Amino acid sequence: MPPTPESARRRRRPTKQGTVLTHDLIVATALRMLAEHGAAGLSARRLGLALGADPSAVYRYFAGMDDLVLAIGDELIHRALDGWEPTGDWCEDLRSLGTRIHRAYLAHPQAAQLTANRVSGRSHEIAADETILGILHTAGFRGAAAARVYHAFIDQTLAFAALDAASLALPDQAREADEQQWRATYARLPAATHPHIAAAAPLLVARMNDSAYPAALDLLLAGAAAELEA
The missing domain is CATH 1.10.357.10 (Tetracycline Repressor, domain 2)
Incomplete structure (x- = not known):
């Protein structure tokens, strides 16, 4: 099954913090949480709190937390190649x-x-x-x-x-x-x-x-x- 387009997954209303959730925003927030709290501190509940959204919103973008981990790895490769x-x-x-x-x-x-x-x-x-x-x-x-x-x-x-x-x-x-x-x-x-x-x-x-x-x-x-x- 092809991945759901970003436009179909995007939260229609801003979060409590006034931001609109995107794949890239969730990955960037997860990277920050890992830096601050380590792997043990990365969970859908904590990620939802950091984003100002219900934890279930994460699953509109990722099949599970392991899927998010793979996206984080891909983002690190992206940062390595950017501008090369x-x-x-x-x-x-x-x-x-x-x-x-x-x-x-x-x-x-x-x-x-x-x-x-x-x-x-x-x-x-x-x-x-x-x-x-x-x-x-x-x-x-x-x-x-x-x-x-x-x-x-x-x-x-x-x-x-x-x-x-x-x-x-x-x-x-x-x-x-x-x-x-x-x-x-x-x-x-x-x-x-x-x-x-x-x-x-x-x-x-x-x-x-x-x-x-x-x-x-x-x-x-x-x-x-x-x-x-x-």
């Missing part, structure tokens, strides 16, 4: 797309934890997939090679988004305690018992509290380029 323009250099284009997707998810860490492992099948996700596969095709990847690089690229991007978002979503005290472990524990291990950690400790202290995604992306693209040349 290709350069014609396939490596640079994939690097910039991956970086933008990763950054869009980290801007909403609570939402990222809910959506990074989901497949929405919605318009912005489909547009992103078509764009990435088009870049690979233009570069010269075909068939199984294109599918393999696409799979590694998108899963790596979303996996790092989920990992880094989970860290950002921690309470400040817990996150700071984790970050201090590299200086308080690893940097103090003696070379006599842990020679490899002791040798790498200064480098690890400098790197481990930052995301490894840029380095991992460079490694993936370098491997893909080498495969293409071979």
